Amino acid sequence: MVSAAAPTPPSPELPARPAHSPAGPAAPQPRPEPCAPAGRGEVEAPPAPHPRGQAPGPCRGRGAGGASARVARAAAVSLGTARPMASPGSSAPGGVAVVGSGLIGRSWAMLFASAGFRVKLFDIEPRQVTDALVSLRKEMKMLELSGYLKGELGAEEQLSLISGCSDLREAVEGALHVQECVPENLELKRKLFAQLDKIADDHVILSSSSSCLLPSKLFAGLAHVKQCLVAHPVNPPYYVPLVELVPHPETAPATVDRTYALMRRVGQSPVRLLREIDGFALNRLQYAVIAEAWRLVEEGVVSPGDLDLVMSDGLGLRYAFIGPLETMHLNAEGMLSYCDRYSEGMKRVLKTFGPVPEFSGATAEKVHQAMCVKVPDDAEHLAARRAWRDGCLMRLAQLKHQLPQ
Ligand SMILES: NC(=O)C1=CN([C@@H]2O[C@H](COP(=O)(O)OP(=O)(O)OC[C@H]3O[C@@H](n4cnc5c(N)ncnc54)[C@H](O)[C@@H]3O)[C@@H](O)[C@H]2O)C=CC1
Numbered sequence: 001m002v003s004a005a006a007p008t009p010p011s012p013e014l015p016a017r018p019a020h021s022p023a024g025p026a027a028p029q030p031r032p033e034p035c036a037p038a039g040r041g042e043v044e045a046p047p048a049p050h051p052r053g054q055a056p057g058p059c060r061g062r063g064a065g066g067a068s069a070r071v072a073r074a075a076a077v078s079l080g081t082a083r084p085m086a087s088p089g090s091s092a093p094g095g096v097a098v099v100g101s102g103l104i105g106r107s108w109a110m111l112f113a114s115a116g117f118r119v120k121l122f123d124i125e126p127r128q129v130t131d132a133l134v135s136l137r138k139e140m141k142m143l144e145l146s147g148y149l150k151g152e153l154g155a156e157e158q159l160s161l162i163s164g165c166s167d168l169r170e171a172v173e174g175a176l177h178v179q180e181c182v183p184e185n186l187e188l189k190r191k192l193f194a195q196l197d198k199i200a201d202d203h204v205i206l207s208s209s210s211s212c213l214l215p216s217k218l219f220a221g222l223a224h225v226k227q228c229l230v231a232h233p234v235n236p237p238y239y240v241p242l243v244e245l246v247p248h249p250e251t252a253p254a255t256v257d258r259t260y261a262l263m264r265r266v267g268q269s270p271v272r273l274l275r276e277i278d279g280f281a282l283n284r285l286q287y288a289v290i291a292e293a294w295r296l297v298e299e300g301v302v303s304p305g306d307l308d309l310v311m312s313d314g315l316g317l318r319y320a321f322i323g324p325l326e327t328m329h330l331n332a333e334g335m336l337s338y339c340d341r342y343s344e345g346m347k348r349v350l351k352t353f354g355p356v357p358e359f360s361g362a363t364a365e366k367v368h369q370a371m372c373v374k375v376p377d378d379a380e381h382l383a384a385r386r387a388w389r390d391g392c393l394m395r396l397a398q399l400k401h402q403l404p405q
């Protein structure tokens with residue numbers, strides 16, 4: 001097992017957090033006690049869904065203390081999801097295994113560590129683990145320097161919770177949650193979950209980060225299918241809190257409840273899909289938008305640059321605070337009023353939508369060239385633009401927490 005590599009100088013790509021920020025750099029905290037002997041602290045049952053639009057913030061106060069935790073535990077007992085808490089006096093929430101140390105796995109590792117979880121990183125390519133530990137250190141030190149590190153622990157404390165593993169069984173041993181983050185390939189994921197199925201005990205949650213593979217295909221035939229679900233993040237998960245929880249038809253309700261509670265505890269904003277559907281909710285919405293964006297450019301209606309401005313300087317500003325249904329509700333005298341006023345127009349326009357694009361050929365070239373004029377597609381420019389994007393997302397998240405809901 002390897003731990004985070006030697007310190008590397010932080011690169012402050014993020015704008016410094018304003019002094020009045022409510023969530024300044026985390027003060028050094030005592031490192032949480034080792035997990036209880038069972039190695040599995042429990043995450044309480046899901047708290048009441050957070051008030052509309054009030055995405056949970058960076059983790060604040062964790063462990064089993066406080067009235068809200070007692071209420072949550074009582075709920076856990078009633079839900080039958082309560083399991084032995086960590087030993088008295090220790091608030092260590094237990095261990096998480098991240099399988100696949102690429103783009104998404106690294107972000108998950110940061111999130112779980114920010115909430116005090118021990119994180120074991122595994123990858124089929126050992127170099128991916130060592131690279132991950134180096135890049136996590138750089139990013140977390142930079143976040144702390146600029147005041148955007150999540151959680152109560154300092155960067156060094158959080159980094160000390162993250163370790164690399166060269167053996168899958170070792171990574172999963174003692175974990176209360178496994179987050180799979182391997183490439184979006186059904187056979188690859190099924191092979192991995194078959195391995196996890198042989199290792200898992202009857203308590204651990206087996207979760208996939210899949211973008212849109214159906215749980216009924218991912219987890220078919222597994223002995224621990226009741227413990228399986230998809231927890232689909234949005235890139236980059238550290239900066240965009242939404243997580244879609246998508247159950248297999250046989251997923252136990254307690255599995256969804258425990259994952260919901262875990263996601264809230266690490267500061268994410270989980271939503272529950274009541275049944276599986278190809279593409280889940282986020283990518284069905286996203287692909288509907290992408291498809292019409294593509295058609296508008298392909299048909300010469302608008303340039304790629306102006307198309308993106310329609311979202312970034314138009315719809316996207318509103319959607320950062322209210323969703324499409326509430327937008328309708330507020331754009332008239334309530335939803336019914338909106339439907340009275342605009343449904344005929346919506347149906348007329350929707351009937352003009354063209355076929356599913358191929359996303360290839362001349363249009364792909366045209367859009368690619370337009371994107372490269374703005375962001376050249378070499379690694380350095382792409383990384384710099386992602387850093388700029390992440391800085392904007394962090395400031396937006398900070399603003400959302402400061403605004404009354
Ligand atoms: N990149 C994105 O924007 C988002 C991706 N996702 C999903 O997250 C998952 C991972 O995506 P990325 O992190 O972007 O991929 P990635 O390619 O950056 O990382 C995948 C990692 O898995 C490792 N790997 C491959 N086979 C493995 C195995 N059998 N056991 C352990 N490790 C293995 C690879 O070495 C690599 O390090 C995919 O299912 C993807 O659809 C979800 C939301 C957003």
Ligand SMILES: O=C(O)[C@@H](O)C(=O)[C@H](O)[C@@H](O)CO
Nearest residue numbers: 210211233234235236282283
């Ligand atoms: O866009 C995202 O961050 C997520 O919805 C994803 O699952 C993937 O990036 C997806 O868009 C790839 O099609």
